[in-house]
Amino acid sequence: MKKAKGFFLSFTFVLFVATALSATASKAPEKGETLPVFNLPIPKSSAEKAYLGLSGDGLFKIPQIKAKVVIVEIYSMYCPYCQKDAPGINELYRLIDKNPDLKTKIKIIGIGAGNTQFEVDAFKKTYQVPFPLFPDKDFSIHKACGEVRTPYFIVVKNNEDGSHQIVHAQMGGFPGAQPFLDLVLKASGLK
Numbered sequence: 001m002k003k004a005k006g007f008f009l010s011f012t013f014v015l016f017v018a019t020a021l022s023a024t025a026s027k028a029p030e031k032g033e034t035l036p037v038f039n040l041p042i043p044k045s046s047a048e049k050a051y052l053g054l055s056g057d058g059l060f061k062i063p064q065i066k067a068k069v070v071i072v073e074i075y076s077m078y079c080p081y082c083q084k085d086a087p088g089i090n091e092l093y094r095l096i097d098k099n100p101d102l103k104t105k106i107k108i109i110g111i112g113a114g115n116t117q118f119e120v121d122a123f124k125k126t127y128q129v130p131f132p133l134f135p136d137k138d139f140s141i142h143k144a145c146g147e148v149r150t151p152y153f154i155v156v157k158n159n160e161d162g163s164h165q166i167v168h169a170q171m172g173g174f175p176g177a178q179p180f181l182d183l184v185l186k187a188s189g190l191k
Contacts, residue, residue: 031168038141052065070107076112086129090130152171153168155187
């Protein structure tokens with residue numbers, strides 16, 4: 001009887017701890033929510049600063065990007081799916097960039113989960129990524145976003161009042177540049 005009581009107490013304690021930890025763990029961003037709060041370094045490249053509509057030095061938050069919609073890809077240099085999708089994401093950038101109606105309204109950034117600046121630069125060079133990429137070497141942004149698997153896409157709509165809302169979020173399954181752009185346009189109301 002004493003063993004059963006000890007087991008029950010141990011089991012109850014483990015269950016309590018597991019419940020407490022899961023209650024504090026973040027979850028993946030979902031449609032209708034706001035983006036978790038995190039800062040990114042303002043790019044040193046003047047072209048990337050101009051692309052994002054930022055100036056100066058220091059840190060910024062994604063809703064500060066001068067665009068109605070921001071597509072965030074959480075990726076990893078070591079993710080084979082991210083590597084496979086890179087040409088398609090680049091094509092998405094080109095579709096937006098060559099359309100004068102969308103060029104200033106939609107921006108794309110990538111956040112390298114667990115990647116250092118060196119790894120982000122290597123990915124950018126290897127896959128000729130034309131949009132800004134940011135390192136997340138300590139996984140802090142990745143953790144804030146629920147430790148999602150890569151690639152994970154978050155589409156954020158910036159509202160005129162300074163607020164923002166996630167209008168689409170998905171893990172992997174990049175359908176191709178045009179279908180994804182159509183999805184973004186519909187979800188954000190730009191279409």
